[in-house]
Amino acid sequence: MMRVLAFLAALPLLAPAQKLFPPLRIVGNLYYVGDDDLSSYLIVTPQGDILINTGYEWSVPDIRSRVTELGFKLSDIKILLVTHAHSDHAAGEAEMKRLTGAKMVAMQEEVELLETGGKTDFLFGNSNWFPPVKVDRALKDGEKIELGGTVLTAYLHPGHTKGSASYALDVADGGKTYHVLIANLGNINDGTVLLHNPKYPNIVQDFVRTFEAQEQLHCDIFLSSHAGQFGLLRKWHPGDKYDPNRFVDPDAYPRAVARTEAKFLQQLQEEREEEQAWKDHLKFKDTIPQQF
């Protein structure tokens, strides 16, 4: 009996280490180096590489392994970008910058959030902090980032954070040009207040502006901050061979924008109804005759 118990106690040690989510080539010089939830993108050029999003601090060694598995070098990363400065996408930026010596490039409106490690976030300001990262170059809406013949256009899509950004690029492969958009969707985190938010007075206008701007953009290949938002595991399974056409889905992006906009409008409507109910309640109190 004792021997059986001792054997059972030793079993977890025999279990294989958790397998790393594999990296994949999406199209041309664009690779996915994130996990099954948190997206990270590597763009490889002859003059060095661009990394978009690092995930958490603990994601960094995994990203390094995926970059190496693809046959590239982490030290070739010259530019770091982020879709928005929340810990699940940006907490590894400081460590990645230390490892690579790359320049952190970010939207002007996101600089403070990155440099304070999340302490100035309108929603998560008291928690979810991450190692601060110094921004080397601040971007304006529509500004271009160029490296080794690849040109990315950065779009300011605020609301989720004040400086959320999407990145568009054209990738040529097999005689075709693919319009790729790595979009930061206008998702509303639980606990966000839209009306009269003292920490983000323009939040409603920013979300409205983002949805309008996102509706003007078009792409063949839609990618996003989270794998589930663009259905990575519906379109590709570990072991599948390279085929950029599996990611071509021009309707997926407008559908995703419409879905997030509908959620925003619903919450806005609910907050307005609550506010109206409160005003009516106050008015009703005024009409009650005073006793004395």
Ligand SMILES: [Zn+2]
């Ligand atoms: Zn977020």
